[in-house]
Amino acid sequence: GQQLNQSPQSMFIQEGEDVSMNCTSSSIFNTWLWYKQDPGEGPVLLIALYKAGELTSNGRLTAQFGITRKDSFLNISASIPSDVGIYFCAGLSGANSKLTFGKGITLSVRP
Amino acid sequence: GAGVSQSPRYKVAKRGQDVALRCDPISGHVSLFWYQQALGQGPEFLTYFQNEAQLDKSGLPSDRFFAERPEGSVSTLKIQRTQQEDSAVYLCASSPKGDYLGLGVGELFFGEGSRLTVL
Numbered sequence: 001g002q003q004l005n006q007s008p009q010s011m012f013i014q015e016g017e018d019v020s021m022n023c024t025s026s027s028i029f030n031t032w033l034w035y036k037q038d039p040g041e042g043p044v045l046l047i048a049l050y051k052a053g054e055l056t057s058n059g060r061l062t063a064q065f066g067i068t069r070k071d072s073f074l075n076i077s078a079s080i081p082s083d084v085g086i087y088f089c090a091g092l093s094g095a096n097s098k099l100t101f102g103k104g105i106t107l108s109v110r111p
Numbered sequence: 112g113a114g115v116s117q118s119p120r121y122k123v124a125k126r127g128q129d130v131a132l133r134c135d136p137i138s139g140h141v142s143l144f145w146y147q148q149a150l151g152q153g154p155e156f157l158t159y160f161q162n163e164a165q166l167d168k169s170g171l172p173s174d175r176f177f178a179e180r181p182e183g184s185v186s187t188l189k190i191q192r193t194q195q196e197d198s199a200v201y202l203c204a205s206s207p208k209g210d211y212l213g214l215g216v217g218e219l220f221f222g223e224g225s226r227l228t229v230l
Contacts, residue, residue: 004153031217033218033219035221040223041223041224042115042202042204042221042222042223042224043154043202043221044221045218045219045220048217048218050217088153088154090153092216092217098144098156098159098167098169098170099144099154099156099219100156101146101153101154101155102153103151103152103153104152104153
């Protein structure tokens with residue numbers, strides 16, 4: 001089945017640093033979404049990407065839809081303590097309606 | 112409220128019991144999804160409704176799992192004869208779009224989830 005690969009599983013950065021997260025797949029996706037999940041909460045949408053090559057920003061967040069449609073990255077600039085959480089990439093292939101999620105990256109920010 | 116609402120937030124069941132989890136999507140949202148999230152994993156698709164029609168149930172792990180959305184709004188996920196491996200967070204998500212072109216519905220808005228623990 002379709003799989004999205006996110007690594008590493010955990011990242012530790014200093015407050016104020018920038019961080020970049022990658023998501024790759026062997027399958028093509030038509031839509032890429034990045035979600036953040038806090039403990040005990042549901043995932044919250046950060047950025048949605050609908051077109052290959054698209055670069056979209058949302059405040060300190062920037063995400064890109066890879067040209068091959070098999071990858072996406074998320075950048076967080078000038079990290080702050082509330083950026084702590086689990087970041088999931090998710091993709092829609094168009095072959096069906098279901099969103100496929102990666103396993104997530106747990107981000108820790110040291111003050 | 113304005114968001115997706117799920118209840119109960121926490122459920123502890125003895126092995127073999129039946130459970131029912133409820134989802135109230137955002138008003139007017141056409142699409143409704145159920146996902147299962149095991150500890151330390153990403154959400155895994157269970158089933159998809161477009162209005163009252165269950166268009167995809169390919170992710171339901173066994174015939175003990177059953178979902179319905181009879182009036183195209185509130186949905187219930189029922190798990191019969193619960194097993195320990197059913198322990199997980201069950202997430203409901205909705206979207207204002209329907210998948211009329213087979214291209215997906217884009218962004219999903221998730222509820223806080225129902226955490227099921229089976230003893």
